[in-house]
Amino acid sequence: MDSLAIILQQLVNGLTLGSVYGLIAIGYTMVYGIIGMINFAHGDLYMVSAYLTAIFLALLSFFGIDSLPVVLFLTLLGTMAITGVYGWVIERVAYRPLRNSTRLAPLISAIGISFVLQEYVRINQGSNDQGIPALLFGAVRVPVGNDFFQITYSQILIIVVSLLGMGLLTYVIQKTELGRQCRATQMDRKMSGILGIHTDRIISTVFVIGAAMGAVAGVLVTLNYGSFNFSSGFIIGIKAFTAAVLGGIGSLPGAMLGGIVLGMAESLFSGLVNTDYKDVFAFGLLVTVMIFKPSGLLGKPAVEKV
Amino acid sequence: MSDKILEIKNLNTFYGPIQALRDVSLDVEQGEIVTLIGANGAGKSTLLMSIFGNPRAASGEILYKGTNLVNIPTHKIAKLGVAQVPEGRRVFSGMTVEENLLMGATPIGMSHADEDIKRIYEFFPRLLERRNQRAVTMSGGEQQMLAIGRALMGRPELLLLDEPSLGLAPIIVKQIFTKLKDIAAEGTTVFLVEQNANHALKLADRGYVMVNGQIRLTGTGDELLANDEVREAYLGGH
Numbered sequence: 001m002d003s004l005a006i007i008l009q010q011l012v013n014g015l016t017l018g019s020v021y022g023l024i025a026i027g028y029t030m031v032y033g034i035i036g037m038i039n040f041a042h043g044d045l046y047m048v049s050a051y052l053t054a055i056f057l058a059l060l061s062f063f064g065i066d067s068l069p070v071v072l073f074l075t076l077l078g079t080m081a082i083t084g085v086y087g088w089v090i091e092r093v094a095y096r097p098l099r100n101s102t103r104l105a106p107l108i109s110a111i112g113i114s115f116v117l118q119e120y121v122r123i124n125q126g127s128n129d130q131g132i133p134a135l136l137f138g139a140v141r142v143p144v145g146n147d148f149f150q151i152t153y154s155q156i157l158i159i160v161v162s163l164l165g166m167g168l169l170t171y172v173i174q175k176t177e178l179g180r181q182c183r184a185t186q187m188d189r190k191m192s193g194i195l196g197i198h199t200d201r202i203i204s205t206v207f208v209i210g211a212a213m214g215a216v217a218g219v220l221v222t223l224n225y226g227s228f229n230f231s232s233g234f235i236i237g238i239k240a241f242t243a244a245v246l247g248g249i250g251s252l253p254g255a256m257l258g259g260i261v262l263g264m265a266e267s268l269f270s271g272l273v274n275t276d277y278k279d280v281f282a283f284g285l286l287v288t289v290m291i292f293k294p295s296g297l298l299g300k301p302a303v304e305k306v
Numbered sequence: 307m308s309d310k311i312l313e314i315k316n317l318n319t320f321y322g323p324i325q326a327l328r329d330v331s332l333d334v335e336q337g338e339i340v341t342l343i344g345a346n347g348a349g350k351s352t353l354l355m356s357i358f359g360n361p362r363a364a365s366g367e368i369l370y371k372g373t374n375l376v377n378i379p380t381h382k383i384a385k386l387g388v389a390q391v392p393e394g395r396r397v398f399s400g401m402t403v404e405e406n407l408l409m410g411a412t413p414i415g416m417s418h419a420d421e422d423i424k425r426i427y428e429f430f431p432r433l434l435e436r437r438n439q440r441a442v443t444m445s446g447g448e449q450q451m452l453a454i455g456r457a458l459m460g461r462p463e464l465l466l467l468d469e470p471s472l473g474l475a476p477i478i479v480k481q482i483f484t485k486l487k488d489i490a491a492e493g494t495t496v497f498l499v500e501q502n503a504n505h506a507l508k509l510a511d512r513g514y515v516m517v518n519g520q521i522r523l524t525g526t527g528d529e530l531l532a533n534d535e536v537r538e539a540y541l542g543g544h
């Protein structure tokens with residue numbers, strides 16, 4: 001194969017993978033930004049959203065809805081909504097009561113919730129891989145010299161929906177009153193309360209947004225790859241967390257950038273060097289960035305919160 | 307109803323086992339400028355923060371226009387018409403000047419925000435020049451103006467300020483205090499916490515002196531300026 005074609009192909013694959021990492025990384029980074037905890041259960045919410053995708057697809061087909069755009073839209077919306085509710089409940093039940101306790105307590109609670117979600121799904125859905133039939137077929141082929149690379153329609157869907165989702169979220173955070181309140185609460189929660197912001201509600205909102213963005217990733221990946229099981233959230237969760245740290249944890253654009261950089265790096269390494277060591281390379285990249293820029297690509301140097 | 311806008315009665319506040327306020331009682335009348343002076347660690351900031359329930363008072367009453375604030379959630383207090391310019395200003399450093407001002411409109415909603423921002427820019431022309439600059443890049447005096455502007459965006463009836471002169475050059479302090487006088491003249495009641503006793507007592511109608519979490523003295527600004535104890539402890543004995 002033409003090596004330019006390989007590089008272009010891996011860039012397309014990397015952008016696809018990276019958009020997914022970026023979407024999931026948003027949940028880690030926003031929650032960290034606002035309450036300073038790593039939500040270890042976030043990857044499992046992604047997994048729950050994969051099951052919800054399958055359930056929605058089955059329901060819609062049961063009701064005879066078979067227009068592809070309608071099916072995709074309703075599945076996306078429904079899965080985001082229900083996963084958002086999961087995010088909201090988890091914060092209320094497992095994290096908020098520990099808000100004023102030690103820093104470690106909510107982390108332990110998050111690990112507990114991660115097990116709870118996995119076991120809950122395993123017991124109810126079984127431990128075998130589940131799958132959905134492919135909905136999107138075909139690809140666009142782009143000739144390069146006397147070779148070609150291709151973008152499948154699923155990849156186009158993933159990239160377009162991810163970038164739209166990230167763009168919309170960026171707009172909300174940067175330009176709307178809700179977004180300003182989120183940023184204010186992240187910067188100085190006490191002052192935000194004094195200004196009349198219901199900071200507990202903002203924290204809940206951030207959990208819902210994070211879960212819903214993870215759900216977008218869950219829907220898209222499930223549509224593309226078809227198969228998943230109760231532990232599907234683990235590896236991808238760790239990768240997305242890595243992306244969030246790489247981009248600068250707490251920074252929203254950092255999470256998106258970190259996701260795309262990580263996805264690209266992983267794909268290029270797989271395509272050009274070796275597939276077996278792609279994870280070693282990905283984490284090696286993280287370590288390298290951390291050495292030279294400990295706060296991540298777009299993160300601000302850590303300051304003590306008052 | 308009395309014309310007392312703020313009436314604090316026998317307030318006690320703790321940080322864990324440490325009692326920071328002891329039986330504090332004071333009042334502020336509608337339209338007055340009242341100042342509270344005291345040394346480092348006297349409990350001045352604690353008093354202002356207690357009004358916003360952070361920390362919560364252990365006992366006593368904080369009556370704002372007759373409503374007891376002690377058990378009202380923090381985020382609902384600004385909506386009643388109280389605003390605070392906190393110690394250290396606490397502007398949102400990553401936000402622009404204009405975004406900071408918009409945050410101040412939270413208690414009353416955004417419907418008057420455009421017209422109010424214009425008013426604030428007229429009041430502090432410096433802020434207009436810097437409207438798109440991030441707050442963190444501004445000087446201390448500019449940040450103080452921003453913190454005051456932000457508080458005014460909520461159209462408060464009672465404005466609480468915690469050491470607005472802290473760390474500022476004398477000329478800037480003078481400007482800020484002149485602005486406070488203007489704010490009061492427009493009908494906002496001002497409760498000013500200060501260590502800069504000389505300036506504060508000259509500006510204020512009345513004052514209180516706090517020592518170790520307790521109110522030690524009270525009187526008009528002029529009475530306190532003439533008081534030996536105040537001169538000794540807060541005015542460098544002159």
Ligand SMILES: Nc1ncnc2c1ncn2[C@@H]1O[C@H](COP(=O)(O)OP(=O)(O)OP(=O)(O)O)[C@@H](O)[C@H]1O
Pocket residue numbers: 321324326344345346347348349350351352353393501
């Ligand atoms: N978060 C806190 N936890 C424990 N103790 C505190 C806390 N904040 C203040 N204190 C203590 O409460 C007392 C009163 O502090 P406060 O900040 O109210 O004083 P202040 O009069 O505002 O002083 P300054 O002029 O230095 O600002 C001090 O002894 C202080 O050490």
Ligand SMILES: [Mg+2]
Pocket residue numbers: 350351352393468
């Ligand atoms: Mg203080």
